[in-house]
Amino acid sequence: MSKIEHQVLENEKGERLDKLITGLNGEWSRSQVQQWIKDGHVLVNGQSGKANYKCNIQDVISIIIPEPELLNVEAEQMDLDVYYEDGDVIVVNKPKGMVVHPAPGHQSGTLVNGLMAHCKDLSGINGILRPGIVHRIDKDTSGLLMVAKNDKAHERLVEQLVAKTVTRKYFALVHGVIPHDHGTIEAPIGRDKDERQSMTVIEGGKQAVTHFNVLERFDEFTFVECILETGRTHQIRVHMKYIGYPLAGDPKYGPRKTLNTNGQVLHAGILGFNHPRLNEYMEFSSPLPAYFDELLKSLRNKD
Numbered sequence: 001m002s003k004i005e006h007q008v009l010e011n012e013k014g015e016r017l018d019k020l021i022t023g024l025n026g027e028w029s030r031s032q033v034q035q036w037i038k039d040g041h042v043l044v045n046g047q048s049g050k051a052n053y054k055c056n057i058q059d060v061i062s063i064i065i066p067e068p069e070l071l072n073v074e075a076e077q078m079d080l081d082v083y084y085e086d087g088d089v090i091v092v093n094k095p096k097g098m099v100v101h102p103a104p105g106h107q108s109g110t111l112v113n114g115l116m117a118h119c120k121d122l123s124g125i126n127g128i129l130r131p132g133i134v135h136r137i138d139k140d141t142s143g144l145l146m147v148a149k150n151d152k153a154h155e156r157l158v159e160q161l162v163a164k165t166v167t168r169k170y171f172a173l174v175h176g177v178i179p180h181d182h183g184t185i186e187a188p189i190g191r192d193k194d195e196r197q198s199m200t201v202i203e204g205g206k207q208a209v210t211h212f213n214v215l216e217r218f219d220e221f222t223f224v225e226c227i228l229e230t231g232r233t234h235q236i237r238v239h240m241k242y243i244g245y246p247l248a249g250d251p252k253y254g255p256r257k258t259l260n261t262n263g264q265v266l267h268a269g270i271l272g273f274n275h276p277r278l279n280e281y282m283e284f285s286s287p288l289p290a291y292f293d294e295l296l297k298s299l300r301n302k303d
Helices: 017-024 030-038 111-118 151-162 235-242 290-302
Strands: 002-007 042-044 060-065 081-085 089-094 142-148 167-175 182-186 189-191 199-201 209-217 221-228 266-274 281-285
Touching: 002 017, 017 030, 017 042, 017 060, 030 042, 030 060, 030 151, 081 281, 089 111, 142 151, 151 266, 167 235, 167 290, 182 235, 189 235, 199 235, 209 235, 221 235
Parallel strands: 142 266
Antiparallel strands: 002 060, 042 060, 081 089, 089 142, 167 221, 167 266, 182 209, 189 199, 209 221, 266 281
16 A cells, blocks of 8 residues: 655646546546545545545645455356457346346356456456446346446546436336326435335435337336436336336336236347547447347237
8 A cells, every 4th residue: 555645736726636636647547536535545634535625725635545456256157248349348238137246145146257257357446346347237137238348448438427428228118008108207316215225216316317218008018218318226117116107027116916027127228338449439239138028029919
């Protein structure tokens, strides 16, 4: 562990703490610096700093650079469905039922375990348990994910998520028949105070915006396309429940009597972003998984 001190110069006055520190070293990414600040490794005049602190002339910034943690996630050979890969990014199609990264109760069999065997060069911004993971999808949601292979690529992909320039289109089957063809749900999402494992629409929650288009209607269900403007935990599942059309098969947010599909009927089918190095827009699409396709066929035949 090493320590660096920097005294704020006149031309640095008013600059955000995280931005100023990132500029001190061309190898540090802003996300990495923000994590150091969050972990208490950055002091301003001897006190813990905040990422959005506006620096003053002669402030003394102390940066304690932690030793890099050794990656201890077990690599596991898997038949990953890779849609694209180069030296900066991988786009992979995650199957339903697979957890994205290790967590209590899921130490193996995750996408990260498979990625570790597939390639050794994943970004380290998210630490030892989530290398390369820029965004997540739930265990029982299938579909496309972008994974960063280095810190700079990771940072640039995250910047696009924050700027809402990433295309993320999901396909879902919901309970009920939605009468209108299009809609936008803008409702803040936060942790449910009564059920800590669940999210809900709540005053003071984080801004969340979901757009949807009706693709097909059935007697008791609607097939919809959902477009994420923001990416909150369980966003589509929470928002569709909020407007009265919960996802079919969802044990957490759906009705008691729902389809037996081993989790929500939700597929991340289209993903688009600017390549972090080439700055060229790339878009990928994956077909509905077999169970989803068969379910739609059965509903059509029933009608």
